[in-house]
Amino acid sequence: MTRQLFELVGADPEIRFSPYSWRARMALLHKGxxxxxxxxxxxxxxxxxxxxxxxxxxxxxxxTVVSDSWQIALYLExxxxxAPALFGGAQGEAMARFIAHWCDGVMLPGMITLLVxxxxxxxxxxxxxxxxxxxxxxxxxxxxxxxxGREERVDTFRKALRPMRMTLAExxxxxxxxxxxxxxxxxxxxxxxxxxxxxxxLEPDDPVHAWRERMLDLxxxxxxxxxxxxx
Amino acid sequence: MTRQLFELVGADPEIRFSPYSWRARMALLHKGxxxxxxxxxxxxxxxxxxxxxxxxxxxxxxxTVVSDSWQIALYLExxxxxAPALFGGAQGEAMARFIAHWCDGVMLPGMITLLVxxxxxxxxxxxxxxxxxxxxxxxxxxxxxxxxGREERVDTFRKALRPMRMTLAExxxxxxxxxxxxxxxxxxxxxxxxxxxxxxxLEPDDPVHAWRERMLDLxxxxxxxxxxxxx
Numbered sequence: 001m002t003r004q005l006f007e008l009v010g011a012d013p014e015i016r017f018s019p020y021s022w023r024a025r026m027a028l029l030h031k032g033x034x035x036x037x038x039x040x041x042x043x044x045x046x047x048x049x050x051x052x053x054x055x056x057x058x059x060x061x062x063x064t065v066v067s068d069s070w071q072i073a074l075y076l077e078x079x080x081x082x083a084p085a086l087f088g089g090a091q092g093e094a095m096a097r098f099i100a101h102w103c104d105g106v107m108l109p110g111m112i113t114l115l116v117x118x119x120x121x122x123x124x125x126x127x128x129x130x131x132x133x134x135x136x137x138x139x140x141x142x143x144x145x146x147x148x149g150r151e152e153r154v155d156t157f158r159k160a161l162r163p164m165r166m167t168l169a170e171x172x173x174x175x176x177x178x179x180x181x182x183x184x185x186x187x188x189x190x191x192x193x194x195x196x197x198x199x200x201x202l203e204p205d206d207p208v209h210a211w212r213e214r215m216l217d218l219x220x221x222x223x224x225x226x227x228x229x230x231x
Numbered sequence: 232m233t234r235q236l237f238e239l240v241g242a243d244p245e246i247r248f249s250p251y252s253w254r255a256r257m258a259l260l261h262k263g264x265x266x267x268x269x270x271x272x273x274x275x276x277x278x279x280x281x282x283x284x285x286x287x288x289x290x291x292x293x294x295t296v297v298s299d300s301w302q303i304a305l306y307l308e309x310x311x312x313x314a315p316a317l318f319g320g321a322q323g324e325a326m327a328r329f330i331a332h333w334c335d336g337v338m339l340p341g342m343i344t345l346l347v348x349x350x351x352x353x354x355x356x357x358x359x360x361x362x363x364x365x366x367x368x369x370x371x372x373x374x375x376x377x378x379x380g381r382e383e384r385v386d387t388f389r390k391a392l393r394p395m396r397m398t399l400a401e402x403x404x405x406x407x408x409x410x411x412x413x414x415x416x417x418x419x420x421x422x423x424x425x426x427x428x429x430x431x432x433l434e435p436d437d438p439v440h441a442w443r444e445r446m447l448d449l450x451x452x453x454x455x456x457x458x459x460x461x462x
Contacts, residue, residue: 085322087322088319088320088321088322088323089319089320089322089323090319090406090407090408090409091316091318091319091320091323091327091406091407091411091413092319092320092322092323092326093407094398094401094402094404094405094406094407094413095323095326095327095329095330095405095406095407095413096322096326097397097398097401097402098326098329098330098394098395098398098405098413099326099329099330099394101393101394101397101398102333102394104397105393105394105397106394162332162336163329163330163332163333163336163337164329166328166332166335166336167325167328167329167332170325170328171325171328173325174325174326174329175321175322175325175326176321176322176324176325176326177321177325178321180322182322182325182326182329
C-alpha cells in the first residue's frame with residue numbers, strides 16, 4: 001500500500017510551502033508513517049476532484065481519503081493509536097485545536113502581510129496570475145504594497161507571538177517535553193516562511209527562535225533539509 | 232487540616248473578583264478539594280508576608296504554601312493525582328499553559344480597558360486610592376477615560392476571542408468533552424467581569440456565551456451563585 005500526501009509546491013516542485021501541508025507532513029513523521037509526496041499547484045483543482053474538495057493537504061491512505069490538515073491529524077491519531085500520540089488524550093486534542101486556531105487567526109495572518117510577495121515569486125506563471133488576483137482582491141492592495149515597510153512591521157508580528165514565547169520560555173515544546181501536534185500547527189507557518197523567503201521573522205534571542213531550531217532538527221533534520229528558494 | 236485560599240475581594244468581602252483567584256478556586260472545585268476562602272484586599276500586603284510575596288491567590292494546604300495561580304494548579308495536579316486531572320497529561324499541561332498565557336496577554340488586557348472603572352467602584356476606599364493611582368499611572372489616563380467608548384470597542388475584544396470561539400464551536404469545553412484547567416484559565420476572566428460589572432462582554436449567539444453558561448453551572452452552580460455587584 002502506498003500512502004500519498006498531496007502537498008502545495010511552487011514553480012520548483014521541490015519547494016513545498018503550504019503551512020497546512022507542513023502540518024500534515026510533520027504529523028506523519030511524528031507517527032513514523034511514510035507517505036509519498038504528490039506535488040500539487042494552486043491551479044490543479046481537477047487533480048483533487050477525487051477528494052471531494054479542492055485544497056491541499058490531502059492524505060490518501062489505502063481506501064481512505066482525508067483532506068484538511070486538522071482532519072488528517074485526527075485521522076492519524078485514531079487510525080494509528082499505537083504510534084506516538086499527537087495530542088496526548090482528549091484534553092490535549094481540544095487544546096491543540098485552540099492552538100491551531102490561534103495560528104490560523106493570529107500567526108499566519110501576521111506572516112502573510114510580510115511574505116505574500118515572496119510567495120508569489122516562487123510560483124509557476126499560471127499560479128502567479130491566480131495568486132496575485134485572488135490575494136490582491138482579498139487585501140484590496142497590490143502585493144508589493146501589502147509587504148511594504150515589513151522591516152518596521154515585523155515587530156508587531158513578533159509581539160503577537162507572546163503566548164507562544166511565554167510557553168516556550170518554560171517548556172521546550174508547545175506540547176511540553178516532547179513535540180506534539182500543537183508544535184506542528186505552529187511550525188507549519190514557519191516552514192512555509194522558510195521555504196519561500198529569507199526574510200527573518202524572529203530575533204536570535206527569542207525562545208521561539210530556539211524552538212524553531214529544535215523543530216528543524218526533528219526526524220533527522222527532515223524540515224531543515226527541505227529545499228528553500230535561492231536567497 | 233484546614234485548607235485556605237486567599238482571594239481578592241472588594242469593599243464587600245463576598246465580592247471576589249481576581250481572575251487569578253477564580254482560576255485557583257475552580258481548580259480546587261475540579262479536584263473536589265475544599266479550601267476556606269480568606270478574603271484579601273489590595274492594601275493588605277503584610278497579611279501575605281508568610282507566602283514570601285504579596286499577591287493572591289495563595290493556597291495554604293497543611294504545611295504547604297503556594298502562590299500564583301499556575302503554581303497552584305501544578306501543585307494540585309501533583310499533590311492530588313487521583314482526583315480528576317486538570318491537564319490530562321504532560322502535553323495537556325504545556326498547552327494549558329499556552330492558553331493561560333493567551334488569556335493573560337490577550338483576553339485580560341482586552342477586558343481591563345472595558346472594566347477598569349467598574350473594578351474601582353467595587354473597592355474599599357483605601358484600595359480605591361491605590362488602584363486608581365497604580366492603574367492611571369500604567370495607562371497614562373484617568374480610569375474614566377480608559378473605559379470611554381466601550382460600547383463601540385467591545386467588538387474588538389470579541390474579535391480577539393476568535394481562537395476560543397472557533398474551538399468552542401467544535402468542543403463543549405476548551406479541554407474537550409469535559410472542563411479542564413484551560414477552561415478555568417479563561418473563565419477566571421469572565422468571573423472577574425461578572426462579579427464587578429453588568430457590562431455585557433459577549434453576544435448571545437456566541438459559542439463563548441454558551442460555554443460561559445456551562446461553566447457557571449459547574450459544581451452545583453458555584454460560580455453562578457457568587458455574589459455580584461448591584462446593577
